[in-house]
Amino acid sequence: MLQHSFVLDALETTGADTFSHFEILINEHRRMSEQNNQQVSRLQQLVPTIGMFHTHLPLRRAFEVYNEKHKLTKRQHIQISFNEIRHILNLAQIMALRKNVPGERRHPLDIFAPELEPNSFVSCRKSDDVEIADGDSTVDKDIPPGQLNGPRLITFDGDQTLYADGANFDSNPRLANYLYLLLRHGVSVAVVTAAGYEYNVEKYEYRLSGLLHFFRQRGLSNAECARFYLFGGECNYLFQLGHGYRLQPVKEYGPSGWITSTSFIKESPGNWSEAHINTVLDLAESNANETLTELNLRGRIVRKRRSVGLCPNPGQEIPRESLDELVLRSHEKLNRMNEGNGPGIPYCAFNGGTDAWVDVGNKRVGVQVLQSYLGIPVQETLHIGDQFLNTGNDYAARDVSCCVWIISPQETTYILKLILRLAGVSVILPDENGKNDGVSSSDDRSDSGERQSMKIDFGEIQRRSQVVQHMDVYTGDLIQK
Secondary structure (H helix, E strand, C coil): CCHHHCCCCCHHHHHHHHHHHHHHHHHHHHHHCCCCCCCCCCCHHHCCCCCCCCCCCCCCHHHHEEEEHHCCCCCHHHHHCCHHHHHHHHHHHHHCCCCCCCCCCHHHHHHHCCCCCCCCCCEEEEEEEEEEEECHHHHHHHCCCCCCCCCCCCECCCCCCEEEECCCCCCCCHHHHHHHHHHHCCCEEEEEEECCCCCHHHHHHHCCCCEEEEEEEHHHCCHEEEEEEEECCCEEEEEEHHHCCCEEEECCCCCCCCCCCCCCCCCCCHHHHHHHHHHHHHHHHHHHHHHHHHHHCEEEEEECCCCCEEEEEEEEECCCCHHHHHHHHHHHHHHHHHHHCCCCCCCCEEEECCEEEECCCCHHHHHHHHHCCCCCCHHHEEECCCCCCCCCCCCCHHHCCCCHHHHCCCHHHHHHHCCCCCCCCCCCCCCCCCCCCCCCCCCCCCCCCCCCCCCCCHHHCCCCCCCCCCCCCCCCCCCCC
16 A cells, blocks of 8 residues: 555655554454454455554554654655564554543653644754654653553563573663663563573573663662563563562462462463373474474474474574474474364464474463463553564464564664653663662652662673573573583
């Protein structure tokens, strides 16, 4: 639809109207889904694989904002790209998660709208690795810690979302600061990762070492730490940040146990049997060995308690095409098994970029368990990840959460900056004296108590305990150096 307007050189006059039509199609699709209407919506006829939309999306508004900055409609030779549409959809979803406040003098979204109120907008400038939009002072004004006007639960993929693929969170103070501000302002934050090291705390802390160090340096309170969770193995091992800025396993069974309290969810881990789990893993392992041999791959098969993976040998790489082949073979065989007398428990087969895994459970279950455990509805949940193709492991989260599709930690950083600024939270990194930390001057914390020196050298952080000297991120094996 957009291509047609571009070819006719009419995108500048019809582009916004086209996005308005997308809004109409989405709202119609949402209405029919909510009414359990058996008819196929017009949108589903156009895009058969379309998923759920959990909120209204102000697509026209988002397009106008994006176009004002990047001048898409002024281009004569290059039409709008997939990535640009992805950015517009992401922006619309962030806008939708902010609630209008009765009596508010001016909606913070107006910092993006020079056409509505002249002289209210100052051109964007570049600051380090993210873009900061300057404008209305009502948005720059700090607000005290409390309930953020935005999502109440934000879940994150790990690799390529919070840190580079196969790396650790150890060198991104700006992203760490935004996560800190979300926790300070009442948002529950959860890393929902495929990394499955069972309940070996040190191994997860190793992956998040820089972030946890940042929280310690900022003096995050116990109540604020308690809003930070990590779900390992997609949905199998739940941790909460506790005393001493250490991850602590959340009790599984009994009163307040997360497995017990969420067992009413049909696909939750509380309803799986070990026999069914092993049936899935046995088939996944057999398929991985067969693919490894047939495609002559330089890899190794790793079997864990709740997953099976094909990982590259040290110093080797496995072609992406071969990893996708393994994933699609896994989909085919596991689906065929479940169509018969298979266990029917949820699974996730995905290409991790350098490896491929079949996990028992998926991020749909992980996010849904967190929503139930924390009492947060779908419409106030946001999942941020980089793998929304059918060979990725963020794909399943679409069913139970609003989603934002990013491709790098830098994009995650920018998304969080927008969420915070739309809520009226300053996003300025503190200086080495601990000032300008994004908290109102009315904050009742004493500078001498919880605000500490902020001159952090991430390169010098001691990221390993005495036990963890080096870790193979694929297997979790500890390697003494």
